[in-house]
Amino acid sequence: MADWIVFWVIAPVSIASAVAMILAKNAVHSALLLIVNFFTLAVFFLILGSPFLFVVQIIVYAGAIMVLFLFVIMLLGVDERESLRERILGQRWLALLLGAGLVVEVALAVRVGVGFGHGGLPDFTRVNRGGNVQALARVLFNSYFFPFEVTSILLIVAAIGAMLHGRRRIGDEETIDAPIDERMDEPGPEPVPAAGPAEATP
Amino acid sequence: MIRLPYLLFFSAVLFSAGVYGVLARRNAVLVLMSIELMLNAVNVNLVAFNAYLRDAALTGQVFALFVITVAAAEVGIGLAIVILIYRNRETINVDEVNLLKW
Numbered sequence: 001m002a003d004w005i006v007f008w009v010i011a012p013v014s015i016a017s018a019v020a021m022i023l024a025k026n027a028v029h030s031a032l033l034l035i036v037n038f039f040t041l042a043v044f045f046l047i048l049g050s051p052f053l054f055v056v057q058i059i060v061y062a063g064a065i066m067v068l069f070l071f072v073i074m075l076l077g078v079d080e081r082e083s084l085r086e087r088i089l090g091q092r093w094l095a096l097l098l099g100a101g102l103v104v105e106v107a108l109a110v111r112v113g114v115g116f117g118h119g120g121l122p123d124f125t126r127v128n129r130g131g132n133v134q135a136l137a138r139v140l141f142n143s144y145f146f147p148f149e150v151t152s153i154l155l156i157v158a159a160i161g162a163m164l165h166g167r168r169r170i171g172d173e174e175t176i177d178a179p180i181d182e183r184m185d186e187p188g189p190e191p192v193p194a195a196g197p198a199e200a201t202p
Numbered sequence: 203m204i205r206l207p208y209l210l211f212f213s214a215v216l217f218s219a220g221v222y223g224v225l226a227r228r229n230a231v232l233v234l235m236s237i238e239l240m241l242n243a244v245n246v247n248l249v250a251f252n253a254y255l256r257d258a259a260l261t262g263q264v265f266a267l268f269v270i271t272v273a274a275a276e277v278g279i280g281l282a283i284v285i286l287i288y289r290n291r292e293t294i295n296v297d298e299v300n301l302l303k304w
Contacts, residue, residue, distance in 0.1 A: 007204045011212050018216050018239055022223040027231060034235050037216075041242050047204070048253045050263045053245075053270075060270055065238065065277050072281045073231055076288050099218070106214045110207045114254075132263075139260045140267070151271050158275035165282035 003047040014040035027073045031066060038062040052133045209250040216243035230284045230294040234277065241273045 014037055021033035042057040110116070140148055216239060223236025245266040252262025288294050 003204055007208065011208075015212070015215050015219070018219040021239070022219050022227070022236065027229055030232055030235060034238065037239065038242065041246060044209075044246055045249055045266075048209075048246075048249045050249055050252070050260075050266075053249060053263055053266055056267065056270060057245075060274060061238070061242070065274060068277060068281055069231060069235060072284060075285065076231070076294060102214075102218065106211065110210050114206050114210070116205075116207050135258075136260055136263055136267070139264055143259070144264055144268075147268065151268060154275050155271065158278045162278040162282040165279070165286050 006043065006047050010040045010043050014044075028070065031070050031073060034069075035062050035066050038066070050132055050136075052136050206250060206254045209246065213243040213246040213250070216240075216246070228295045228297055230287065230296050230299075231281070233296060234280045234284070237280075238273060238277070241269055245269055 017033045017036040017040065021030045021037060024030040024033060038057060038061040042054045042062070045051075045053040045057055220236045220238075220240030220243060223239065224233050227233055227236065248262040248266045248269070250262075252260060252266075255262075284294055287299055291299060293299070
């Protein structure tokens with residue numbers, strides 16, 4: 001019963017924050033609403049019996065990834081407002097029609113696959129016996145050990161790729177390196193006012 | 203008690219919102235955020251089915267974990283590309299980045 005109440009409190013908040021995030025004009029508002037959405041999804045993971053994913057969702061998504069997003073938004077400027085006007089003629093009506101079709105299709109798929117009357121979620125004590133984190137670790141480091149290692153390679157490649165993309169080009173390097181080179185060319189640690197006349201006399 | 207169909211409809215709504223964001227927004231950063239929304243909707247589905255099927259192997263949760271990891275890598279690369287586009291084109295409007303458009 002408790003999870004039922006939590007679901008009907010959190011689900012509207014989640015959907016509302018997602019829709020507001022899509023429709024928000026300001027990119028920073030969108031990012032903050034997406035953080036709200038990630039927190040609500042974390043609560044969903046909790047009531048679905050996976051406390052580890054709850055923590056990971058908050059730390060990785062609401063923490064790391066959204067900080068990255070906000071950082072890039074701040075870097076690129078936030079005052080650029082865009083219009084949400086549709087470009088294709090009759091797009092709105094076509095979208096409404098296809099959206100209604102999608103709702104019918106999902107309803108049919110759920111009815112055939114699960115059934116509306118069934119699908120009650122079980123008690124999680126049996127699945128999470130010995131702790132959710134321990135169970136997850138046991139699965140992850142036994143059956144999924146190779147994909148886990150491949151994921152680490154993926155993350156390293158992604159980090160190197162992001163670093164390479166963020167680097168300045170060869171042509172721009174002069175602007176960075178020039179002051180350092182000048183400093184290297186100076187004769188020694190003697191003060192600058194003393195070095196000026198010494199070069200001027202010969 | 204929550205029933206699985208409610209969760210499926212909920213995640214379908216979230217996924218549709220993400221699809222709309224990808225199609226409608228012009229800001230490349232917003233497009234990436236909408237992709238995150240779609241990935242999260244999929245995660246809810248995976249974890250819900252994991253609970254519904256009483257899977258002691260926790261396959262759904264492990265898959266959700268992998269999705270989160272891949273999403274982190276995707277965001278890192280994606281935002282680096284966005285910054286690179288901004289540096290070269292002075293815009294991150296995806297309509298104006300049309301070099302490969304036929």
